[in-house]
Amino acid sequence: MKLKQLQHLAYGIATFVPGVNDLHLKGRGGTDSARYCYSVWLRHLVMAKKNGLNPDPKIVAELGPGNSLGVGLAALIAGGDKYFAFDVVEYANAEKNQKIFDELVELFKNRTPIPGEDEFPQVKPCLEEYEFPAYILDENRLQYALEPSRIEKIRNSIGDFQHKDSLIQYKATWYDTSGLEKESVDMIYSQAVLEHVDDLEGTYRAMYLWLKPTGYISHQIDFKCHGTADDWNGHWAHSDLMWKLMRGSQPYLINREPHSTHIKILSEAGFKIICDLKYELESRFTTSELAPKFKSISGDDLIISDAFIQAVKKTEGNYRSR
Ligand SMILES: C[S@@+](CC[C@H](N)C(=O)[O-])C[C@H]1O[C@@H](n2cnc3c(N)ncnc32)[C@H](O)[C@@H]1O
DSSP: OHHHHHHHHHHHHHSSSSSSHHHHHTTTTTHHHHHHHHHHHHHHHHHHHHHHOOOOSEEEEEOOTOOSSSSHHHHHHOOOSEEEEOOSSOOOOOOHHHHHHHHHHHHHHHHHOOTTTTOOTTOSSSSSSOSOOOOSSOHHHHHHHHHHHHHHHHHTTTOOTTTOOEEEEEEEEOOOOOOOTTHHHHEEEEETTTTSSSSHHHHHHHHHHHEEEEEEEEEEOSOOOTTTTTTTTGGGGGHHHHHHHHTTOSSOOEEEEEOHHHHHHHHHHHHEEEEEEEEEEOOSSSSSSSOOOGTTHHHHHHHHEEEEEEEOOOOOOHHOOO
8 A cells, every 4th residue: 555545544544533633624725825815816817807707706606715715805805795605614714814815905906916836836727927917907996996995894794704794604514505595696616626525416506506697607626636645646546445444534535526527517517618728647547457436437537637617507509509
């Protein structure tokens, strides 16, 4: 057994001991950094603009914000009216969010270039250029967005999620579609989250229900092994029993679903894909060396390490042209 597999196995088994999960869950994810959150939000916006989607979404929802609500705070600062966040673990706290919020405001005020591959080499999607996107956030939009009373209102909403006037709604556990009104959201996004979601069908269905007919989804998905194997795609070689033990009682691990599963499920849920930007890595495995469950994986899936997907609801016309 390889080293990383062994470490994960030991950890997975340890999580059956009460309290071990709580210790480990503190401090996961990249949203501890304001510059990371700023970079992620602007990358989703730049890609939206490039793909002919609305780069000024007013009502946004995020799946799996992680350590802070920073990406959603960036969405509000950039002109959003309301932000909904859905996670399965409550990580975010008011003090951390306020600090990140203040740093984000400065980044926008300074028209800071988008932190790129040198600073965040693992973050996708990669952009053609990382200049501040003034063609999206022009002076008119920024003047409105950074108006002091507006900024104060967003700041006051942090940590006041229960108040009916709060611009932020944070649900740290969500399992069904009741979290949001039907057809109420302009954009639903996630960064490095959909590879962790256990119920992919239910989640894509919920997104379809929540999205306005004119809205879109925007997701970065990382298909790599997340440290569960020595090779980036070694998680597909672990047997089901091994995987069960590695997961232990953790609230989430990774779902091991490859790129084509997401495409299939989101199409079946009623989405039409606008952008499917795929990143590839070499595989040391052939499909015959994978666990039985993954032997039928396609050659394409075997080498797709990440994808950035934007999609809209299918309309009558779209259905006809398929
Ligand atoms: C790798 S972290 C990414 C966090 C953050 N988006 C970032 O860019 O750093 C994965 C996040 O997905 C969340 N998650 C896992 N399963 C989820 C689900 N079913 N619904 C919503 N969030 C989920 C986790 O709690 C965690 O916050």
